[in-house]
Amino acid sequence: xxxxxxxxxxxxxxxxxxxxxxxxxxxxxxxxxxxxxxxxxxxxxxxxxxxxxxxxxxxxxxxxxxxxxxxxxxxxxxxxxxxxxxxxxxxxxxxxxxxxxxxxxxxxxxxxxxxxxxxxxxxxxxxxxxxxxxxxxxxxxxxxxxxxxxxxxxxxxxxxxxxxxxxxxxxxxxxxxxxxxxxxxxxxxxxxxxxxxxxxxxxxxxxxxxxxxxxxxxxxxxxxxxxxxxxxxxxxxxxxxxxxxxxxxxxxxxxxxxxxxxxxxxxxxxxxxxxxxxxxxxxxxxxxxxxxxxxxxxxxxxxx
Ligand SMILES: [Zn+2]
Numbered sequence: 339x340x341x342x343x344x345x346x347x348x349x350x351x352x353x354x355x356x357x358x359x360x361x362x363x364x365x366x367x368x369x370x371x372x373x374x375x376x377x378x379x380x381x382x383x384x385x386x387x388x389x390x391x392x393x394x395x396x397x398x399x400x401x402x403x404x405x406x407x408x409x410x411x412x413x414x415x416x417x418x419x420x421x422x423x424x425x426x427x428x429x430x431x432x433x434x435x436x437x438x439x440x441x442x443x444x445x446x447x448x449x450x451x452x453x454x455x456x457x458x459x460x461x462x463x464x465x466x467x468x469x470x471x472x473x474x475x476x477x478x479x480x481x482x483x484x485x486x487x488x489x490x491x492x493x494x495x496x497x498x499x500x501x502x503x504x505x506x507x508x509x510x511x512x513x514x515x516x517x518x519x520x521x522x523x524x525x526x527x528x529x530x531x532x533x534x535x536x537x538x539x540x541x542x543x544x545x546x547x548x549x550x551x552x553x554x555x556x557x558x559x560x561x562x563x564x565x566x567x568x569x570x571x572x573x574x575x576x577x578x579x580x581x582x583x584x585x586x587x588x589x590x591x592x593x594x595x596x597x598x599x600x601x602x603x604x605x606x607x608x609x610x611x612x613x614x615x616x617x618x619x620x621x622x623x624x625x626x627x628x629x630x631x632x633x634x635x636x637x638x639x640x641x642x
Pocket of ligand 1: 354372
């Protein structure tokens, strides 16, 4: 999205004809007035995805919601999204036809700027930012601000979108959401989180074992049980009890399904299964311990 709206392509960034311009925030690169050719490539994909997203919204809000149709639309939207993500990735790869690192840097610089502007505006509207990555921001009500003074989350993204070159929308309201800490620090991992969207039965999970195909059923079941427990009790202790029970069963050799459908014992298995414990050490409990209690959050999502 940003590559399109900024007209960013390797043939227009740091052009010789406008070398005196300082357009890209923090980097000072120039961008030519000419339209970059990538716009011609990306625009039809972005437009098509926009239409699909509108159809998804209509399907969700309509009276005769068809789950099959919804799944098909979401699959198509996801496919187009990944084409766009791959295009963005390849822009940072100098051997690609349209790869040029300055272009990739410029897109990131604009994304950072947009994220900061969105953060400032959301905070001014009575929200506190819990987490933010490339195209999403999670916010929670700022406890120091009265509810009466808090601005509406349906309207705020629209207002922000008028000041930045991306479409921004309020995507979901979570009962709770947890961000998995990085292994070596307390900071949130970029792509790992799980939570409960209000009114939905399924958990939203990203980047954790329960979502990976290489995960053995035993691990997946334990993780899903832990999610259920967290949802019903909001108590880290209840989750740890379940985990302790699972590791006890593992050490007692009472579980079978330790291999994924592909027959490969996954990394998590190697860490805690007795068969592997001598080599790998037992670290699962300390790594899986939630370091922060889950918080209520809202996700506001833009498109790149
Ligand atoms: Zn130029």
